[in-house]
Amino acid sequence: MASTLNKIATVIMPMADQDKALDFYCGTLGFEKRVDVPFGGQYRWIEVGLPNQDTTIALAPPREGAPTEPRETGISLQTDDIDGFHARLRDAGADCDAEVQRMGDVVPPMFWFRDPEGNTLMVVQ
Numbered sequence: 001m002a003s004t005l006n007k008i009a010t011v012i013m014p015m016a017d018q019d020k021a022l023d024f025y026c027g028t029l030g031f032e033k034r035v036d037v038p039f040g041g042q043y044r045w046i047e048v049g050l051p052n053q054d055t056t057i058a059l060a061p062p063r064e065g066a067p068t069e070p071r072e073t074g075i076s077l078q079t080d081d082i083d084g085f086h087a088r089l090r091d092a093g094a095d096c097d098a099e100v101q102r103m104g105d106v107v108p109p110m111f112w113f114r115d116p117e118g119n120t121l122m123v124v125q
């Protein structure tokens with residue numbers, strides 16, 4: 001039997017300020033801290049995940065000499081209350097779209113937001 005992939009384990013996002021990122025992902029977005037360990041001497045490996053979900057986001061240090069630049073992450077998060085979650089982020093001072101986008105029945109309501117380092121993620125209902 002051939003070896004196969006069986007899940008998306010971790011999405012890695014380089015972060016210049018891991019403490020600020022950890023506060024945003026856990027405090028503002030509601031993720032849980034799953035891993036926070038030193039490695040390689042001066043580095044720190046942090047993973048956060050949503051409750052009852054396997055896939056995590058690593059708020060990792062950038063590679064040596066590599067800049068951390070804002071990026072379109074391609075990460076889509078789901079909520080059952082898009083308007084409530086949008087209001088929660090806006091009220092917390094997060095950088096998010098001014099309004100929830102509604103494009104019709106086949107496209108779910110959605111909005112984009114940026115984390116403290118300018119990385120863009122999407123929320124859909």
